[in-house]
Amino acid sequence: MAVVFSKPHSLTDKSLHYCPGCTHGIIHRLVAEVIDELEIEGDTIGVASVGCSVMAYDYFNVDFVQAAHGRAPAVATGVKRSDPSKIVFTYQGDGDLAAIGTAETVHAAARRENITIIFINNAIYGMTGGQMAPTTLPGMVTQTSPYGRDVEAVGFPIKICELLSNIEGATYLERVTVNNVANVKKAKRAIKKAFQNQVEGKGFSLIEVVSTCPTNWGLSPQKSLEFIETDMLPAYPLGVYKDITGEEK
């Protein structure tokens, strides 16, 4: 018998600190599998964000920088420009990328930085205990919106893929999810393309992964996956939002 599935080499043996059922683990594995398949482990530099994924440097077998809150695309810009031969990716949550880091994200896209961003959208601040995020759904109950998000008072969710699709510099934007086996495989294809784009020097790629937070949503891991299907996906439709990799530049 041959091994058909095991832990990718680009992940370390350290046990993940994420809560039971948190899909961060699945997405970490997909990124590591892509790094293995593209054989770029020795050339990859990751940039971790602030949030639950703050300790990503412990889990990937690649060099890592830990950026200040929201600044990962700016740090990645610096790393990539100082050594363009390296493959640079950031791994950021929605409280990081879509809140305090909006400016860095938008301008990295506008400059068509040749980096890859993995954006985890679970509509809540996980690490700090479940506060409302810019991506929280209207009416969704969080620690800081106990009666549900009131759009009259605090505004509407920010949809990053839709937002960046209007920016000329963005190369490849896709929204995926990991709520079942088929979607995990699609997510891996998207992440692989995002890294491949960078290897080929095609510019700014961002993959938004609609993810779960069982602990702060107050749901079981199984119910969280159902919540993605019933509530998250209607608000955050999956698909390719921009792809100019096939066009002449």
Added chain:
Amino acid sequence: MAKVTFKTDICKGCALCVDACPKNIIELSKTELNVKGHHPAVCIDMDACIGCAACATMCPDCVITVER
């Protein structure tokens, strides 16, 4: 002929593999506790396993190795 191996000590008992298995042959152990204090996932009928790796695909913690 297929075989799944669980690294039970790093399992957090989230049971995503239990739901993913098309043959319904994975369950959380009712008797065993691992070092983290969780009831780990175990395969209850290895002969029925088809080696599809759906369990390992959904496992957030790389607990599962699949051989086929």
